[in-house]
Structures are given as C-alpha cells and as structure tokens.
Amino acid sequence: MPASPSTARAINDRLALRLLQQEGPLAAGQLKQLTGLSRPTVADLVERLTAAGLIAVVGESGEQRRGPNAKVYGIVADLAHLAALDVRTEGVGVVVTDVVGEVLAEASVPIGGDTGTGPAVEQAVALVERVAKEAGAEQLHTVGIGAPGLIDPATGELRDSGGLPVWHRSLVAALQERLPEARVIVENETNLAALAEQRDGAARDRDTFVLLWLGHGTGAAVVLDGALRRGASGGTGEIGFLPVPGTGQLPSATDCAGGFHSLAAAPAIVQLAGAQGLVADIDAHEPYAATLVRVAVAAPDVPAHARFLDILADRVSIGAASVVAVLDPGCVVLGGEVGRAGGAVLAARVEERLARMSPLPAEVRASALGGGGVLRGALLTARESAQEVLFGASAG
Known part of the structure; x- marks a missing residue:
C-alpha cells in the first residue's frame, strides 16, 4: 500500500533535514541529487521547511550566480x-x-x-x-x-x-x-564514548565492536549490529566487577575491588608504573595514569617502559579476552584517556596477546577521542x- 501524500511529505522532509545535518548547507540541486527526488518535490519541501522555520537561505552556490537554484539552504542553527x-x-x-x-x-x-x-x-x-x-x-x-x-x-x-x-x-x-x-x-x-567512537572516532567502519574503557575506572560498551546493548538491568559492560586472577580477592555487589578494576583502572596503573620505576611530570589536562602510559609509549624500547607496557597489556588483555570470548565482536577499541594515550603501541601488544588467548579474531584499536568521547x-x-x-x- 503506497504512503499517503502527508506521510510521503513527512518522509521527504526528514530525509532532507538529515542530509542538511550530515552534509551541511546544500543547494536545491544538491538535495535533488542526494535524495533522488524530482525537482518539483524538492522545491515543495524546501518551501515547507522554510515556512516552518527549520531551514533558511545561508548563501549562494556561486559568486556570479543568481536565482532560486543558486540559493544554499541550511538548518536554522539557533x-x-x-x-x-x-x-x-x-x-x-x-x-x-x-x-x-x-x-x-x-x-x-x-x-x-x-x-x-x-x-x-x-x-x-x-x-x-x-x-x-x-x-x-x-x-x-x-x-x-x-x-x-x-x-x-x-x-x-x-x-x-x-x-x-x-x-x-x-x-x-x-x-x-x-x-x-x-x-x-x-x-x-x-x-556515550562508544557512540562517539562509532560516529566520529576509531569505530566509524564497524557495526559491531566493544569499547573497553580505561580511565579513572574501567568499563565496557557493547555495540552489536549497529545498536548499543544495555542489558536487562542497564548493566551491560560493568567489567570492573569481572573476577580476575592476581588480585587476591573477589569483587562484591557494592565494590569492584578484586575485579578487573583492580588490574586496569587508574590507581592500579599508577601503582604498576611505580613498581617499574616509571615517573612523569603531572599534566593537569589528563589523569596521571594516562600521562605515565604516554611517557612509556614515547620510548617503548627503554627496558622499564617495555616491562610496564607488557604487564599493562597482559592485564588489559584479560578483560578484552573475556568480552571477545562471549560476544565475538571482531574489534575492541581501547577507550578513555589511558586507551588513547597507549595508542597503537599498547593496542598492538593487547592484540598480540588476544591472538594467543582466543581462537576468535579481534582487531584492537586505540581510541581516537579518549576521554573527550563522553x-x-x-x-x-x-x-x-x-x-x-x-x-x-x-x-x-
């Protein structure tokens, strides 16, 4: 059953508005080309959206051109x-x-x-x-x-x-x-960081991936088939509570101490760096743990730096291997300030360990947005x- 005229107009208007959001200001001819709609249909929708106060003329497509076809339309920003x-x-x-x-x-x-x-x-x-x-x-x-x-x-x-x-x-x-x-x-x-990485960051080409958050705390976000998955209680990705070896205790319902948090959260990373003799100047613009990782990555061949990065990769890969085994996402993004600071150096170390630990292939990428992704x-x-x-x- 074909759509009614009012439904068709609404669909066309939404399409045009989405294109103006994604592409920026466009001339009527560009809207015709991108939507595949006829010239009269585009003219009608431009008139409707302008009358509704949603779009306005923001310029012309050429200095020497005049007339309705030269007008460039954009969403009314304010x-x-x-x-x-x-x-x-x-x-x-x-x-x-x-x-x-x-x-x-x-x-x-x-x-x-x-x-x-x-x-x-x-x-x-x-x-x-x-x-x-x-x-x-x-x-x-x-x-x-x-x-x-x-x-x-x-x-x-x-x-x-x-x-x-x-x-x-x-x-x-x-x-x-x-x-x-x-x-x-x-x-x-x-x-939110995962949504941003999928739209503008390291996962732009992925419909399925897991973002492993490495910042003050730890967490994971799961995107499957293009949709963010939150779980029955909204707790999908509370990986800080994941029981892991080497912490000496188990997490509780109210405290993630003893879980993955105790291996890969900022306090644990700072403690690990101290044990390896790694120090750095404090940077007010990022957590100290991220600064330490950045210093190590800048000179990964220094023995103390290499030991620090190897142990950190061992720890991170435990959490990553857990989500890969259950979800088979094909891609893990190391997010947060620490994930971005580790860059390709830390990502490569984690990917190498995943390849040894799991039969399921998984590419590991560093965040492009870091903490700013939130x-x-x-x-x-x-x-x-x-x-x-x-x-x-x-x-x-």
Whole structure:
C-alpha cells in the first residue's frame, strides 16, 4: 500500500533535514541529487521547511550566480540550544551548542572528594547556567549527561552505585528542577564514548565492536549490529566487577575491588608504573595514569617502559579476552584517556596477546577521542533527541 501524500511529505522532509545535518548547507540541486527526488518535490519541501522555520537561505552556490537554484539552504542553527555534561568523580565538564552542534561555550569545574553533596550539586548546576549564559542561550532544549555507574533502563535515572559520589544522583534531579523546560537524558559514560567512537572516532567502519574503557575506572560498551546493548538491568559492560586472577580477592555487589578494576583502572596503573620505576611530570589536562602510559609509549624500547607496557597489556588483555570470548565482536577499541594515550603501541601488544588467548579474531584499536568521547557522545545524544522533537513536530 503506497504512503499517503502527508506521510510521503513527512518522509521527504526528514530525509532532507538529515542530509542538511550530515552534509551541511546544500543547494536545491544538491538535495535533488542526494535524495533522488524530482525537482518539483524538492522545491515543495524546501518551501515547507522554510515556512516552518527549520531551514533558511545561508548563501549562494556561486559568486556570479543568481536565482532560486543558486540559493544554499541550511538548518536554522539557533532553533534550539543543547548542553552536554561529562560527570566524573572529580568534577564536571559542560559544553553548550546550537541545534546543528556548533560549540558556543564550554567550561569545566573540579569538585573535590571532600565537597558535600549540596555544595557539589550547586557548583555543577551553576556551571551549566554560566556556560549557557556565555553561549547566549536563554533556554536549553535538551541536556545530555554522561556519568559513571548504572542507568535504570525503566526510568533512565542513575542507580545507587557503590563507590560513586552521592552528588551524581542529586545532580540530575537538581538540573530538572532548575531547568524545567529542558529534557534531561542520562547515559552511562562508556556507552556515550562508544557512540562517539562509532560516529566520529576509531569505530566509524564497524557495526559491531566493544569499547573497553580505561580511565579513572574501567568499563565496557557493547555495540552489536549497529545498536548499543544495555542489558536487562542497564548493566551491560560493568567489567570492573569481572573476577580476575592476581588480585587476591573477589569483587562484591557494592565494590569492584578484586575485579578487573583492580588490574586496569587508574590507581592500579599508577601503582604498576611505580613498581617499574616509571615517573612523569603531572599534566593537569589528563589523569596521571594516562600521562605515565604516554611517557612509556614515547620510548617503548627503554627496558622499564617495555616491562610496564607488557604487564599493562597482559592485564588489559584479560578483560578484552573475556568480552571477545562471549560476544565475538571482531574489534575492541581501547577507550578513555589511558586507551588513547597507549595508542597503537599498547593496542598492538593487547592484540598480540588476544591472538594467543582466543581462537576468535579481534582487531584492537586505540581510541581516537579518549576521554573527550563522553562529552561528544552526550552531545550527539542530546542533538538527536532534540532534532527528533523539533523536526518531527514541525516537518511534514
């Protein structure tokens, strides 16, 4: 049964808007070529989207050309403003963009471990409000939040997770109270990093892969057949709790000490480096564990560096081998600040060990985005949600 005229118009409008988002401003002739629609159909949809306030003329396709065919159309960028938050145990990063993703303002604030819940939440919320003001955003349409821990799939809220600051859960409620007009979306930080790596990073050519997060903590995100898999309780990828040899104890339901976290999280990496005599100058822009890995990778032939990288690869490959054995993803991306700092040097060492440990082939790649993948993923999630509302409600 063919689509009704109104349904066909809505489908065509969505297609054109998606192309303008992906490709940037386009002339009517380019839209005709990319969509395969007829010239009259393209002219009609351009007229509809312009009248709806979704697109506008942003220039002409040639300096000497004039007329309707020379006009270049783009999505109205200030149709809505979005915010993305990267919530860590030690602070918060915020970026505010327009609806097409152009960054308008960004900032971060450290929050010490001894800061009370109320003051910590107020610092974070005040930062969001300040960055929004600097961006010229009178109102935020959608806020995407990336945070460590479990996200309840039924409610979309952060669950009470052992070892994480209490202010994390309070922050979401405070933002919803202070920004009542905004839609607030919360997602696990590792899942967001995986979405960003698939869209803009190391997994752009992969529909199936696992991102192994190596940062302050550890985690894994699973993408199968192009879809992010969260599991029945939202806990897919809580690999920090994976029991592993060599830790001297087993993890518990509320504490991942003794699990993979104790082998490959930042504190364990710093301890390992110290045991090998590896030191580095502190870099305020990244965790000390990532700096140590970066120093070792810069001179991998130094005996102490080689020992450190080999032992680290042994540890990381235990977690990687576990997900490869169960999921057969074909590709493992080493994410987070440590994964990016390790680059191809650490990735090659882990891949070599996987080849010896598992009959299943798996390519190991270093993250292209590192810790920045969380903010990028939160922004992508917020943008897609906002565009679904804005374009779905107005187009067609």
